[in-house]
Amino acid sequence: MNEFLQHFRFAQPQWLWLALPCALLVILRRGRGADSAVKFSYLGVLISLGTKVRRTALSAGLPWFLVALIPALLGMARPVWRNSLQAKSASGIDIVVAFDVSLSMSIDDFVYQNQPLMRMDAAKGVVKDFIQGRPDDRIGLVLYSGQPYISGPITLDHDWLLQKLEDVRLDILEEQGTAIGSAIAASASKLDARDSKSKIIVLITDGASNSGKLSPLEAADHAKTLGIKIYTVAIGTEDGRVSRRIQNFPRQEFDLPTLKEIAAKTGGEFYWAQNLAELTDTFRTIDRLEKSKAQSHTIVEDTELFGGFVGLATLLTVLGLLSMALQPPPTP
The missing domain is CATH 3.40.50.410 (von Willebrand factor, type A domain)
Known part of the structure; x- marks a missing residue:
């Protein structure tokens, strides 16, 4: 674990702050769902409408999109594997x-x-x-x-x-x-x-x-x-x-x-x-x-890892779109 922490880091960690508004958006969405339920006085209408909403295309793809945000944000923060080498001239x-x-x-x-x-x-x-x-x-x-x-x-x-x-x-x-x-x-x-x-x-x-x-x-x-x-x-x-x-x-x-x-x-x-x-x-x-000291300097080599995270985010987004496309229309 210590070796992992020594080498793994984010080159642009400021992008990780976007996780806060995304998390807030998820919380507010869940809260709105609860508030909407009390606006209907007739239980039959509520059950029918709730069934239709859950079956909309957006509802089918939204979980995939929310999960895709995680690797997308990590990729935007540019994860790298850093190796520091001591070189002598x-x-x-x-x-x-x-x-x-x-x-x-x-x-x-x-x-x-x-x-x-x-x-x-x-x-x-x-x-x-x-x-x-x-x-x-x-x-x-x-x-x-x-x-x-x-x-x-x-x-x-x-x-x-x-x-x-x-x-x-x-x-x-x-x-x-x-x-x-x-x-x-x-x-x-x-x-x-x-x-x-x-x-x-x-x-x-x-x-x-x-x-x-x-x-x-x-x-x-x-x-x-x-x-x-x-x-x-x-x-x-x-x-x-x-x-x-x-x-x-x-x-x-x-x-x-x-x-x-x-x-x-x-x-x-x-x-x-x-x-x-x-x-x-x-x-x-x-x-x-005939002795002379060689000058030493540090060479930092960063291996970019964002490609894997972006690829995962893209895959999850595609799965979300497929879920939307394959979702049958709501029944009346």
């Missing part, structure tokens, strides 16, 4: 995760439940938690190896974005290498098109830049002019075990000074995660540093 923070998918990300120098874990799988799991923990932020995904690829445009549809993240694999891009500068430039171009108060790039890499036409520091300078902050995250250990799969590909170790300078130039932070716990803590720290 985007927080104003746009984030692009630039994800290294070079072959070196297959190195399994991380450990999860006493089992070797590839750098890529470790990063995917932590990024997934990061996205799920920021439901009010617009987030995009850029993959890169020897060239960048915009896998997920900046969006609030995190379910779709998480599916794109789940699809990330090592051979998703043909050109091998690590083009950090190009990845920053591609991420910055997507953020530059956005009108937001805060623009963030989270750059994940496990090596030094060895591909692309734009150097990482040049790309960082460009990002700085656009008001973009870059958090750089180096992932893996220096002595990570190299699998046979990547032994024949040129590979450079971490360029930590460059990653630090990229972060410093743009007002971000540099992190080096050498195990799963450190990687998890890194993203939790970034999550705490």
Whole structure:
């Protein structure tokens, strides 16, 4: 009952006041019937006339019309079923995760439940938690190896974005290498098109830049002019075990000074995660540093119910008219 009262209401309750004169009219009509009976002195005439009046067409339809007034008045008062929803707007923070998918990300120098874990799988799991923990932020995904690829445009549809993240694999891009500068430039171009108060790039890499036409520091300078902050995250250990799969590909170790300078130039932070716990803590720290409250507002949705009441009133009126039409004439 309480739930019903919370949701059901009349949008125009002033029409319900018409019930008072209608009720008064019914009372007066019944009173007139009683008064009329005393005007006749001859009982035979009274009985004959009373029989004729009761059999008139109007008398047959009047009860239906009176009952029809009830749903008609309720319908005029506009009954509605109201639902109030709390909605949140985007927080104003746009984030692009630039994800290294070079072959070196297959190195399994991380450990999860006493089992070797590839750098890529470790990063995917932590990024997934990061996205799920920021439901009010617009987030995009850029993959890169020897060239960048915009896998997920900046969006609030995190379910779709998480599916794109789940699809990330090592051979998703043909050109091998690590083009950090190009990845920053591609991420910055997507953020530059956005009108937001805060623009963030989270750059994940496990090596030094060895591909692309734009150097990482040049790309960082460009990002700085656009008001973009870059958090750089180096992932893996220096002595990570190299699998046979990547032994024949040129590979450079971490360029930590460059990653630090990229972060410093743009007002971000540099992190080096050498195990799963450190990687998890890194993203939790970034999550705490880049917090913004989303604006909340109430959306009221009213479902109109008057149609049912008007339909019932119409049906009762039609039944009243049928009763009048089918009523036989009074006998003389």
